[in-house]
Amino acid sequence: MLLRDIAHTRTGDKGNRSTLSVTVYEPQNFALLEKALTAERVQAHFAGTVHGPVERYALPHLGTLNFVMHQALGGGVTRSLALDAHGKCLSAHLLSFVLE
Incomplete structure (x- = not known):
């Protein structure tokens, strides 16, 4: 079983920190x-x-685990030289791939 079989995710970022x-x-x-x-x-x-470090916060009333990942974005989204370090744009773009 994969995580995606039982759950969905959302992400956010601020500075060099990513939340998931x-x-x-x-x-x-x-x-x-x-x-x-x-x-x-x-x-x-x-x-x-x-x-x-990675910090985890449980929100059982929402059925959610929230993770705060420090030093995760190569210095910050606007400073990083990595192509979309947080992955939102790449995953959204892949969803537009046409299967033949």
Whole structure:
């Protein structure tokens, strides 16, 4: 099972910090999400991209885990030389790919 099978995500950024919220589709899956998706596992998943600590905040009434990832944007979105370091534009562009 992949994360996308039980949850959706939203992202945001401010300075050199990225926030990522993961929200389950069905409330009964929140316990699984909370157990499996730790700050340490998220930091390991983004190894090489996130150079600072990752903080996790649980919002069980919303079925959401919110992660704050420090030093994640190459100095900040407007300063980074990386192509769309936060990935919003690349993922949106891929959605327009035409399958034949």
